[in-house]
Amino acid sequence: xxxxxxxxxxxxxxxxxxxxxxxxxxxxxxxxxxxxxxxxxxxxxxxxxxxxxxxxxxxxxxxxxxxxxxxxxxxxxxxxxxxxxxxxxxxxxxxxxxxxxxxxxxxxxxxxxxxxxxxxxxxxxxxxxxxxxxxxxxxxxxxxxxxxxxxxxxxxxxxxxxxxxxxxxxxxxxxxxxxxxxxxxxxxxxxxxxxxxxxxxxxxxxxxxxxxxxxxxxxxxxxxxxxxxxxxxxxxxxxxxxxxxxxxxxxxxxxxxxxxxxxxxxxxxxxxxx
Amino acid sequence: xxxxxxxxxxxxxxxxxxxxxxxxxxxxxxxxxxxxxxxxxxxxxxxxxxxxxxxxxxxxxxxxxxxxxxxxxxxxxxxxxxxxxxxxxxxxxxxxxxxxxxxxxxxxxxxxxxxxxxxxxxxxxxxxxxxxxxxxxxxxxxxxxxxxxxxxxxxxxxxxxxxxxxxxxxxxxxxxxxxxxxxxxxxxxxxxxxxxxxxxxxxxxxxxxxxxxxxxxxxxxxxxxxxxxxxxxxxxxxxxxxxxxxxxxxxxxxxxxxx
Numbered sequence: 001x002x003x004x005x006x007x008x009x010x011x012x013x014x015x016x017x018x019x020x021x022x023x024x025x026x027x028x029x030x031x032x033x034x035x036x037x038x039x040x041x042x043x044x045x046x047x048x049x050x051x052x053x054x055x056x057x058x059x060x061x062x063x064x065x066x067x068x069x070x071x072x073x074x075x076x077x078x079x080x081x082x083x084x085x086x087x088x089x090x091x092x093x094x095x096x097x098x099x100x101x102x103x104x105x106x107x108x109x110x111x112x113x114x115x116x117x118x119x120x121x122x123x124x125x126x127x128x129x130x131x132x133x134x135x136x137x138x139x140x141x142x143x144x145x146x147x148x149x150x151x152x153x154x155x156x157x158x159x160x161x162x163x164x165x166x167x168x169x170x171x172x173x174x175x176x177x178x179x180x181x182x183x184x185x186x187x188x189x190x191x192x193x194x195x196x197x198x199x200x201x202x203x204x205x206x207x208x209x210x211x212x213x214x215x216x217x218x219x220x221x222x223x224x225x226x227x228x229x230x231x232x233x234x235x236x237x238x239x240x241x242x243x244x245x246x247x248x249x250x251x252x253x254x255x256x257x258x259x260x261x262x263x264x265x266x267x268x269x270x271x272x273x274x
Numbered sequence: 275x276x277x278x279x280x281x282x283x284x285x286x287x288x289x290x291x292x293x294x295x296x297x298x299x300x301x302x303x304x305x306x307x308x309x310x311x312x313x314x315x316x317x318x319x320x321x322x323x324x325x326x327x328x329x330x331x332x333x334x335x336x337x338x339x340x341x342x343x344x345x346x347x348x349x350x351x352x353x354x355x356x357x358x359x360x361x362x363x364x365x366x367x368x369x370x371x372x373x374x375x376x377x378x379x380x381x382x383x384x385x386x387x388x389x390x391x392x393x394x395x396x397x398x399x400x401x402x403x404x405x406x407x408x409x410x411x412x413x414x415x416x417x418x419x420x421x422x423x424x425x426x427x428x429x430x431x432x433x434x435x436x437x438x439x440x441x442x443x444x445x446x447x448x449x450x451x452x453x454x455x456x457x458x459x460x461x462x463x464x465x466x467x468x469x470x471x472x473x474x475x476x477x478x479x480x481x482x483x484x485x486x487x488x489x490x491x492x493x494x495x496x497x498x499x500x501x502x503x504x505x506x507x508x509x510x511x512x513x514x515x516x517x518x519x520x521x522x523x524x525x526x527x528x529x530x531x532x533x
Binding site for chain 2: 055058060084085087088090091092094095096098099100101111112115116157160164
């Protein structure tokens, strides 16, 4: 169970991180490492703060305690300008795609290039078409975001995320609500982009089978703590009953089917006593 | 009783907190202005959606307000045989008060609510977060051009409102009620002061433009990112803008015209 990753090989490291949302504790002293060139998955039930973790890595949120190191830089100690420079090396794929609704597919992918480079329009066109070709939507360049299916929108967002050739991409629930074909396309793309572009990928998901199929390393989090970590095989054969229930999707187990309630029979009969 | 104080304290604290967030937001927005000079296209696009698209409602309202002013003014002035002063009465009311105030109220309803809904929905659909993660500051890219467009548009719309209102007044006064055409314009020309009336009216509309657009953009940016949150923010924009316009109008009028 001990994390054997070599620290110098890690693009992202989270050290003793705690985070509170108001009074609620989201993370309680967690540590994680994300190795360069690998796909690392963070899995856990809904509401465990998986997206929050991505925002902490991206510097959109500040941890209550602990630190996040990305490419050797402590994210929380960076000035605004330095943080924005670092973010150019990070791509993020939001669950909704987060495409700019007033721009078409082409302009959405061109957006980061136009904002951060002074490339001539002819070169931007070539780059955009290359990115769109990689995700298979070169033919959809003139469509507006509201004309795209959910899967297509995520693919366009993926093309936009790799527009500046980042070091890493963070995927926020990339498989949620996808039909089998879109799911297959996304799985293929994430794996292929990771291999061909040498990216480091962080996937936040609760889609166990899809994520296990492409991840090199998995962290399972629950109640603000890392409950298990290892390769997909390690996790599959975890000793923890909770992890087994989560991975197999069992309706009952350490997480009970029933929300805590008074005795059923007593509850039914209690009407007459009121 | 204790609960009442607790509630009152909580409301006061949250109001001050919001004012603090709003001020911080305003300072950041103003710092984004130089960025617009590099890309004026962003401002032009917003001038179109904030200003040009408000043109129709402003001109139609201006026309009818001028017509009604003329009608009501005529009935009162004619009792004293002073219907020749109709032009100056209509113009003074429009340029000093109704032009800036009604334009600002209509602007809050038409453009302000649209700005809040647009920015709020951009937040709800993670477009603002997405921009931040692409190392693009949404305040510079989204908010600042809209704010400047609002500030520039408001005085122009107010001038249009007053001008069309004066023409509407002429249409009713001269066209229907047979007030002398020469008197309508001549009295207006001699009594209306450029600095005291027109410039002061424009200053008012400039202040309203700053405040209404600030409220609209901040409410959108600060909205709870759900459909209900955006809907509430939009309502708050219209209500708070109306209060701000009417309150500020009183203060500005007292400062400008109180001798």
